[in-house]
Amino acid sequence: MYDDHIEDISCNGVGIPVYIYHRRYGSMPTNIIFAGDELNRFVLKVAQKADRQISLTTPLVDAALPDGSRVQLTFSDIVSTKGSSFTVRKFRKDPMTPVSLIEYGTYSPEVLACIWLAVENRRSMIVVGGTASGKTSTMNAISFFIPYHSKIVSIEDTREIQIPHENWLPTQTRDINVRGSKGDVDMFALLKAALRQRPEYIIVGEVRGREAQTLFQAMNTGHTTFSTLHAGSIDEAINRLVSDPINVPVAMLGALNLMVIQSLHYTEKGAVRRCDSLHELRVERGREVVHECLYRWDPKTDRFCRESERSGLFDEIARVHGWSGAELEAEIARRARFLERLHAGGAYGRGRPDPPHVRIQG
Known part of the structure; x- marks a missing residue:
């Protein structure tokens, strides 16, 4: 999140590497992989940071993080068969001119x-x-x-x-x-x-x-x-x-x-x-x-x-x-x-x- 060269951060489910989109090199995998319960807890934590509720009854959330970055979350395997997921579209610190x-x-x-x-x-x-x-x-x-x-x-x-x-x-x-x-x-x-x-x-x-x-x-x-x-x-x-x-x-x-x-x-x-x-x-x-x-x-x-x-x-x-x-x-x-x-x-x-x-x- 602190790397200005990264535009997007996404996790598509349990046991899958977190991917980033780099301004110079495009889409590439990282060495970060979430386990099942760990990913569920992380998604709940991100939703709380965005001051939103996510649960089995409302498993889809679009929100903004405190720094302005956009986040899309899914919880559990209700709408995503691979488990919870998230995508962060980062907020530019320097506005585009x-x-x-x-x-x-x-x-x-x-x-x-x-x-x-x-x-x-x-x-x-x-x-x-x-x-x-x-x-x-x-x-x-x-x-x-x-x-x-x-x-x-x-x-x-x-x-x-x-x-x-x-x-x-x-x-x-x-x-x-x-x-x-x-x-x-x-x-x-x-x-x-x-x-x-x-x-x-x-x-x-x-x-x-x-x-x-x-x-x-x-x-x-x-x-x-x-x-x-x-x-x-x-x-x-x-x-x-x-x-x-x-x-x-x-x-x-x-x-x-x-x-x-x-x-x-x-x-x-x-x-x-x-x-x-x-x-x-x-x-x-x-x-x-x-x-x-x-x-x-x-x-x-x-x-x-x-x-x-x-x-x-x-x-x-x-x-x-x-x-x-x-x-x-x-x-x-x-x-x-x-x-x-x-x-x-x-x-x-x-x-x-x-x-x-x-x-x-x-």
């Missing part, structure tokens, strides 16, 4: 400059990707572009967002796990409460159910919102949003401006996280969702290529500021140079682990 994304090669300065301009001008965005693709880390880094004194409300199942803003209210759900209790607070309730607090930006950890409809209602009433979504591509993401159980009306998707697709790739360098593409969305005739790719990652060259010379979204931003097309391009280039200088000047920080695409030799 835009410069971190450049250091890891996940984004280029130009792509981040476009996102920076969109965030600063109150455009809504969803970061899309699969498990362990770095969606939440990217959303956390992108949140650094929010003007410092803006009112922000974040809504999460487990606290992961880390931003330096003072005018920020972090909220999280509560699951009491007591039958018949009315004390549970879900994301839908938190989102409704957030809309009464006059936020300028709303950050939702992940949309997966009925809270998505309220989220898009907020977008359509002028609230800038950021969130993440589990999907593998732009088409899969749109299908998830308009189908069960989310069921967002197509007409409401017009308030969503940008969609970032991010993936975990396995290359000769090892596992790397990359922004596959950046898309602009619009709804035509109130019933057809149209997306246009602005930038796309080329795996052959490991570079980001511009796919579209014009963008309705950025043309609208230019019109609001009174910029010509050339002035808009100059503004994006100026921000990209600034980010590149931060990166070149060592703003990523000394003493941090090597980028995760570094592969062990020999």
Whole structure:
């Protein structure tokens, strides 16, 4: 838990080595193996540290440890045939920043400059990707572009967002796990409460159910919102949003401006996280969702290529500021140079682990 190079710690049952996911070397076994009663006691202890109840009647628990790390626990062999299990997704001590994304090669300065301009001008965005693709880390880094004194409300199942803003209210759900209790607070309730607090930006950890409809209602009433979504591509993401159980009306998707697709790739360098593409969305005739790719990652060259010379979204931003097309391009280039200088000047920080695409030799 004290090793900053380790992202995940997991035990799949009795007599099986505990596995870790290392930032440099990927998944690897340890020399730690739990016996039956020992593992049960350990899982109960972790649940107590997370201030949660786990038992034969409630054998599944998702919670947060005191340091903010996420933990998923199963107790006994009721739901896991190999016995009790646990997975810890560790909490980053140093928050992910835009410069971190450049250091890891996940984004280029130009792509981040476009996102920076969109965030600063109150455009809504969803970061899309699969498990362990770095969606939440990217959303956390992108949140650094929010003007410092803006009112922000974040809504999460487990606290992961880390931003330096003072005018920020972090909220999280509560699951009491007591039958018949009315004390549970879900994301839908938190989102409704957030809309009464006059936020300028709303950050939702992940949309997966009925809270998505309220989220898009907020977008359509002028609230800038950021969130993440589990999907593998732009088409899969749109299908998830308009189908069960989310069921967002197509007409409401017009308030969503940008969609970032991010993936975990396995290359000769090892596992790397990359922004596959950046898309602009619009709804035509109130019933057809149209997306246009602005930038796309080329795996052959490991570079980001511009796919579209014009963008309705950025043309609208230019019109609001009174910029010509050339002035808009100059503004994006100026921000990209600034980010590149931060990166070149060592703003990523000394003493941090090597980028995760570094592969062990020999």
